[in-house]
Amino acid sequence: MKLLIVSTAPFIYKEKDVYAYGPYVNELMIWNKNASTMAFCCPIWEADRGLLISKVPFEIKKHFKLIDLNGLSLKAKMQSFLWSFYNIMLLFKGFYWADHIHIRCPGNIGLLGCFVQIFFPNTPKTAKYAGNWDPQSKQPRSYRLQKWILSSTFLTRKMQVLIYGEWPNQSKNIKAFFTASYYEEEKESLIVKNLGSKITFIFVGSLVKGKNPMYAVQIVEGLLSRGFDVCLNIYGEGVERNNLERYILKNNLAEVISLKGNQDKGTLKTAYLESHFVLLPSESEGWPKAIAEGMFWGCVPIATSVSCIPFMLDYGNRGVLLDRNLNSDVMQIASLLTTTKDYIIKQKNAFEWSQAYTLDVFESEIKKLMV
Numbered sequence: 001m002k003l004l005i006v007s008t009a010p011f012i013y014k015e016k017d018v019y020a021y022g023p024y025v026n027e028l029m030i031w032n033k034n035a036s037t038m039a040f041c042c043p044i045w046e047a048d049r050g051l052l053i054s055k056v057p058f059e060i061k062k063h064f065k066l067i068d069l070n071g072l073s074l075k076a077k078m079q080s081f082l083w084s085f086y087n088i089m090l091l092f093k094g095f096y097w098a099d100h101i102h103i104r105c106p107g108n109i110g111l112l113g114c115f116v117q118i119f120f121p122n123t124p125k126t127a128k129y130a131g132n133w134d135p136q137s138k139q140p141r142s143y144r145l146q147k148w149i150l151s152s153t154f155l156t157r158k159m160q161v162l163i164y165g166e167w168p169n170q171s172k173n174i175k176a177f178f179t180a181s182y183y184e185e186e187k188e189s190l191i192v193k194n195l196g197s198k199i200t201f202i203f204v205g206s207l208v209k210g211k212n213p214m215y216a217v218q219i220v221e222g223l224l225s226r227g228f229d230v231c232l233n234i235y236g237e238g239v240e241r242n243n244l245e246r247y248i249l250k251n252n253l254a255e256v257i258s259l260k261g262n263q264d265k266g267t268l269k270t271a272y273l274e275s276h277f278v279l280l281p282s283e284s285e286g287w288p289k290a291i292a293e294g295m296f297w298g299c300v301p302i303a304t305s306v307s308c309i310p311f312m313l314d315y316g317n318r319g320v321l322l323d324r325n326l327n328s329d330v331m332q333i334a335s336l337l338t339t340t341k342d343y344i345i346k347q348k349n350a351f352e353w354s355q356a357y358t359l360d361v362f363e364s365e366i367k368k369l370m371v
Contacts (some may be wrong), residue, residue, distance in 0.1 A: 217253070300346045
């Protein structure tokens with residue numbers, strides 16, 4: 001089977017090797033198991049731009065090298081519009097080549113892929129919408145357009161659309177899905193963590209405003225001011241790092257809050273095991289990888305009530321749902337810190353739920369989609 005991946009996620013070439021965003025590479029390896037040949041329609045970056053990258057461990061037979069469509073200035077927008085026609089031409093070329101087309105949304109390239117796939121009604125297709133599918137959420141116009149096209153069984157034929165969470169009144173081609181990080185053989189027994197010692201929070205994700213790492217810092221600061229022995233370890237890089245460093249220095253939090261940068265899978269596993277809570281106050285999410293991973297290693301999740309997160313946290317039975325009011329959020333976490341029994345119940349519920357979402361199950365579901 002000739003599988004074509006259409007994605008905004010870039011490739012970075014270093015001599016003869018190809019690199020991409022690490023978690024994306026892990027998922028591509030699974031798709032590759034079900035294809036005889038895999039090709040890509042995606043942009044190229046000259047450098048990683050701080051992205052946590054991994055080497056692509058399989059041969060890429062074809063790469064239809066698209067132009068990266070980004071930029072906020074009027075000139076950049078005009079250039080993106082003109083380059084879109086070049087990208088569309090390459091997408092048509094890739095679609096003609098493929099036996100199965102997999103489009104990854106949302107994104108600029110995903111949007112073009114949504115339009116081009118209309119002209120290939122007889123080719124089997126899948127789409128992964130990795131953003132927030134909540135019909136009631138406020139999203140950019142281009143995101144809403146992608147969701148509308150993907151949901152239309154008239155415009156979108158022979159396609160299964162993979163989304164995060166279960167939402168009412170969806171078209172028949174919409175399929176609730178998930179993402180996984182660990183195999184069945186990696187499972188370990190739950191370690192019940194003691195709230196009597198220093199209470200450790202962990203944040204894992206890009207240091208950007210959308211992930212809201214500053215709010216995570218302020219939550220821990222609020223708990224500290226209420227007398228709790230707490231600390232926060234932040235894993236990731238991004239444009240907000242300098243702002244976080246200044247805030248931590250200005251408010252004398254250096255002994256409590258640490259910026260660890262990007263780290264490998266093994267280091268993160270150890271960090272999760274040593275943490276009581278995984279904290280992610282994002283403004284928007286698809287499937288929050290850090291929350292799922294933290295639950296898998298026995299952390300109680302604390303996250304904003306967006307996208308499929310309420311479903312993941314069973315509306316508070318498997319964690320704490322934030323309402324983005326700092327005082328009330330700190331108060332509900334503080335209440336949990338003083339009630340060990342409730343903490344243990346949430347930890348057990350979160351752990352048991354997460355254990356069902358392994359890479360073994362993920363691989364078997366991908367295989368079904370490729371038939």
